[in-house]
Amino acid sequence: MTTPDSRPTIKIYSMDDCTWYAAESEESAIAAYAADTDLEASDMDVFEVSDLAMDSLMFSDDPGVTNATRRTFREQLAIEVADGTHFPCLFASTEY
Numbered sequence: 728m729t730t731p732d733s734r735p736t737i738k739i740y741s742m743d744d745c746t747w748y749a750a751e752s753e754e755s756a757i758a759a760y761a762a763d764t765d766l767e768a769s770d771m772d773v774f775e776v777s778d779l780a781m782d783s784l785m786f787s788d789d790p791g792v793t794n795a796t797r798r799t800f801r802e803q804l805a806i807e808v809a810d811g812t813h814f815p816c817l818f819a820s821t822e823y
Contacts, residue, residue: 737807737814739776739800745822747776747784749804750815759815776800786819 740748740756750756753775757768776784786803789795798806800819807818 735814737804739781739804739818741774741776742771745820746817747800747819748815749807749812749818755815759817763817784819 735751737749737751740750740753742748742756742760746760748756748760750759753773757771757773760766760771760773761768781801781804782799784800786798786800787795788798804818
């Protein structure tokens with residue numbers, strides 16, 4: 728699927744309890760995550776982040792700083808798409 732300006736629609740996929748990837752499809756998110764982690768697809772429990780969660784999950788540009796900028800996943804994804812980020816890619820993690 729593409730947007731009106733011919734850019735592909737990027738979605739966020741939960742790869743595990745603490746990692747999210749941005750990709751055009753679940754399959755491409757799984758392939759990127761597998762390449763980054765050496766996990767097999769059968770070991771993953773991947774799902775697309777819901778519309779509701781896109782507005783409630785928070786992205787922090789520096790989680791170690793008390794007053795770091797915080798945005799919803801939807802806001803951060805819009806920034807990354809506008810910036811021309813190459814997808815699929817790691818979008819967020821609680822482990823970094």
